[in-house]
Amino acid sequence: MMVPRLAAVPRFATLFAAFLMPHLASVAAAQEKPYFVTYSQDLEEPGNLEIETKTALARPSDSSHYGATALELEYGVSAWWTAELYLDGQSTGHQSSLYTGFRVENRIRPLMREHVINPVLYVEYESISGADKTLLEVVGHDAETNLATENGEARREHKHEAEFKLILSSNFKDWNVSENFIAEKNLGHSPWEFGYAVGATHSLRGKASVKDCTFCAEKFIGGIEAYGGLGDTQSLSLRETSHYIAPLLGWQIRRLARLSFSPGFGLTSSSLDRIYRVGLAFEIAQPGGWFHAQKGSTR
Numbered sequence: 423m424m425v426p427r428l429a430a431v432p433r434f435a436t437l438f439a440a441f442l443m444p445h446l447a448s449v450a451a452a453q454e455k456p457y458f459v460t461y462s463q464d465l466e467e468p469g470n471l472e473i474e475t476k477t478a479l480a481r482p483s484d485s486s487h488y489g490a491t492a493l494e495l496e497y498g499v500s501a502w503w504t505a506e507l508y509l510d511g512q513s514t515g516h517q518s519s520l521y522t523g524f525r526v527e528n529r530i531r532p533l534m535r536e537h538v539i540n541p542v543l544y545v546e547y548e549s550i551s552g553a554d555k556t557l558l559e560v561v562g563h564d565a566e567t568n569l570a571t572e573n574g575e576a577r578r579e580h581k582h583e584a585e586f587k588l589i590l591s592s593n594f595k596d597w598n599v600s601e602n603f604i605a606e607k608n609l610g611h612s613p614w615e616f617g618y619a620v621g622a623t624h625s626l627r628g629k630a631s632v633k634d635c636t637f638c639a640e641k642f643i644g645g646i647e648a649y650g651g652l653g654d655t656q657s658l659s660l661r662e663t664s665h666y667i668a669p670l671l672g673w674q675i676r677r678l679a680r681l682s683f684s685p686g687f688g689l690t691s692s693s694l695d696r697i698y699r700v701g702l703a704f705e706i707a708q709p710g711g712w713f714h715a716q717k718g719s720t721r
Contacts, residue, residue, distance in 0.1 A: 456672025523550030552579030562615030
């Protein structure tokens with residue numbers, strides 16, 4: 423059975439973006455924080471669809487450079503429920519490009535009013551291969567050696583996993599501080615694995631500009647996040663675990679898109695030395711209305 427090439431993912435994204443171009447006048451400004459691993463209390467607006475690519479670039483020791491991309495489709499089901507689908511793929515130098523699986527994610531906010539600490543419950547199902555390198559989370563004893571396995575061998579490993587997160591998030595004026603506690607379980611015989619992600623962001627806007635601008639400070643959000651593994655039920659410790667710290671910068675490009683960038687730095691011998699992340703997101707307001715409008719026009 424042939425595995426779809428990674429090129430199919432950006433090709434699909436390009437065609438889909440071309441289809442959306444006539445509707446971009448109705449794009450709503452994306453308000454999410456520029457986190458790549460950490461989640462805040464922000465949910466998608468009900469009825470809105472966000473399309474985002476998250477790309478990780480790195481090179482494990484004694485291996486080739488790779489680029490791994492997650493194509494994310496995020497939909498606001500209701501004011502308290504956001505659902506997402508991720509399609510993952512990667513390309514490794516001197517090896518191959520391949521599709522590595524999918525993830526289905528749900529985030530539920532039980533308390534809608536703003537509190538000092540806002541909890542969000544996160545549930546995800548993953549069907550991915552051992553060749554997945556997106557590093558959307560780090561748990562257990564994940565290490566750079568797992569990323570150095572050649573694609574031909576790693577793709578033979580299939581993982582069916584459930585992941586749970588408790589997201590705690592607080593807003594103080596222009597600051598957001600978020601903490602994530604992660605528990606992941608391979609639905610086979612593997613033990614529970616644990617991890618964390620924490621982050622803080624701050625708007626650079628100062629006073630809002632009267633004019634519509636692209637490069638003014640109000641369009642940028644800066645911050646930092648840290649994430650890593652906490653071992654598993656057999657060895658709950660920080661020994662032989664990976665940990666990263668990563669500055670963040672998010673740029674709202676007018677009403678059309680949000681661009682994010684983050685250089686990450688490994689803090690332990692098990693970590694990658696560096697990992698660079700780039701994200702590009704489009705938020706489309708009420709795409710369901712397109713079909714209602716088309717249906718009405720045929721009468």
